[in-house]
Amino acid sequence: MTRVPPPIAMLAELTHRCPLACPYCSNPVELARQDRELSTETWISAFRQAAEIGVLQLHLSGGEPASRRDLTALVAAAREAGLYTNLITSGIGLSERRLAELDAAGLDHIQLSLQGTDAAMADQIGGYKGGFDRKMQVAAWIGAIGFPLTLNAVLHRRNLHQLPRAIDMAVEMGARRIEVATVQFHGWALKNRDALMPTRAQAAETTRIVAEARARLKGVLVIDYVPADYHGDYPKRCMGGWGTSGLNIAPDGQVLPCHAAQTIPHLRFENIRDTPLADIWYDSPAFNAYRGTDWMAEPCQSCERKTKDFGGCRCQAMAIVGDAAATDPTCIKSPHHGALQDRARAHSESADAALTYRTAPGKPIPAE
Numbered sequence: 153m154t155r156v157p158p159p160i161a162m163l164a165e166l167t168h169r170c171p172l173a174c175p176y177c178s179n180p181v182e183l184a185r186q187d188r189e190l191s192t193e194t195w196i197s198a199f200r201q202a203a204e205i206g207v208l209q210l211h212l213s214g215g216e217p218a219s220r221r222d223l224t225a226l227v228a229a230a231r232e233a234g235l236y237t238n239l240i241t242s243g244i245g246l247s248e249r250r251l252a253e254l255d256a257a258g259l260d261h262i263q264l265s266l267q268g269t270d271a272a273m274a275d276q277i278g279g280y281k282g283g284f285d286r287k288m289q290v291a292a293w294i295g296a297i298g299f300p301l302t303l304n305a306v307l308h309r310r311n312l313h314q315l316p317r318a319i320d321m322a323v324e325m326g327a328r329r330i331e332v333a334t335v336q337f338h339g340w341a342l343k344n345r346d347a348l349m350p351t352r353a354q355a356a357e358t359t360r361i362v363a364e365a366r367a368r369l370k371g372v373l374v375i376d377y378v379p380a381d382y383h384g385d386y387p388k389r390c391m392g393g394w395g396t397s398g399l400n401i402a403p404d405g406q407v408l409p410c411h412a413a414q415t416i417p418h419l420r421f422e423n424i425r426d427t428p429l430a431d432i433w434y435d436s437p438a439f440n441a442y443r444g445t446d447w448m449a450e451p452c453q454s455c456e457r458k459t460k461d462f463g464g465c466r467c468q469a470m471a472i473v474g475d476a477a478a479t480d481p482t483c484i485k486s487p488h489h490g491a492l493q494d495r496a497r498a499h500s501e502s503a504d505a506a507l508t509y510r511t512a513p514g515k516p517i518p519a520e
């Protein structure tokens with residue numbers, strides 16, 4: 153058996169509460185209620201354990217992590233444990249004073265989400281009136297304090313035409329990086345494939361715009377790019393490979409190999425309240441289920457790319473093929489690839505599909 157390296161990065165989903173209601177949210181459809189969230193002390197213990205086993209980077213996410221009143225205390229504790237801290241936020245819930253406190257607590261980096269490049273688009277997608285103006289104010293405060301900033305633009309059929317402006321905005325805000333992420337269909341986004349699936353032409357145009365901007369802005373702005381995988385030929389290396397370099401902790405303390413792992417019904421996940429993080433990472437059946445390449449069937453098992461993409465995304469294979477051990481159907485070698493591309497085309501041509509907004513934890517889940 154190959155030696156398992158320690159994780160490098162940990163995503164702490166501090167809460168599923170969020171003022172926005174983005175239809176592409178990757179949170180699970182069954183959201184954790186506030187009374188199931190981990191306490192401050194348990195999160196701090198998780199951060200210390202993470203640092204002890206080798207984690208270097210901590211991504212504080214949600215929901216909206218600013219919905220946690222103890223956010224500053226959590227950042228301070230994570231820094232004390234020696235972790236590099238990155239806050240992934242919509243900006244809503246951050247005041248100038250709170251940002252100054254986060255700076256004093258040692259927060260290293262902020263990733264600010266962008267739902268659109270104007271108020272009409274951003275507020276419609278986020279389902280939050282006034283959100284865009286507030287976000288622009290928060291961006292100005294972030295710049296004034298001098299936090300290193302990444303802009304996270306999630307793009308889909310409705311807002312892909314705004315990509316050039318999003319890139320310009322990142323430069324104007326002084327961001328060092330922009331993540332151009334074509335929507336990935338997990339969680340709530342799966343309910344919105346008709347409304348959000350880009351067309352094949354849009355996907356190709358996005359790739360062209362990214363290539364042009366990368367050349368033009370070399371040395372000014374780094375552009376990370378997640379292409380539209382339903383329209384592609386090969387899958388992405390999801391999570392850097394299952395149980396390979398990163399882990400997630402859900403708001404209720406379940407420790408997950410990725411943010412959508414709970415959609416794989418036969419896996420059982422340990423909880424940080426009960427089990428040491430090191431035991432979960434190295435020994436738990438869930439983390440070992442799709443680690444490495446031994447679990448793979450054909451065509452992955454004899455494929456020359458198997459250590460590059462590890463067969464793609466397990467959760468996508470589960471959602472589309474009904475088998476988490478199958479080749480990700482976004483791969484051209486998958487027997488389901490043609491059907492997936494046909495479905496992608498049908499989703500992308502669906503006229504006037506309404507957005508299904510994410511609801512709040514504990515609220516009824518809308519029907520398909």
Ligand code: SF4
Nearest residue numbers: 452455457458463483
């Ligand atoms: Fe990756 Fe499997 Fe496709 Fe090969 S067959 S490219 S390993 S998903």
Ligand code: FES
Nearest residue numbers: 390410465466467
């Ligand atoms: Fe779970 Fe890709 S989201 S493996």
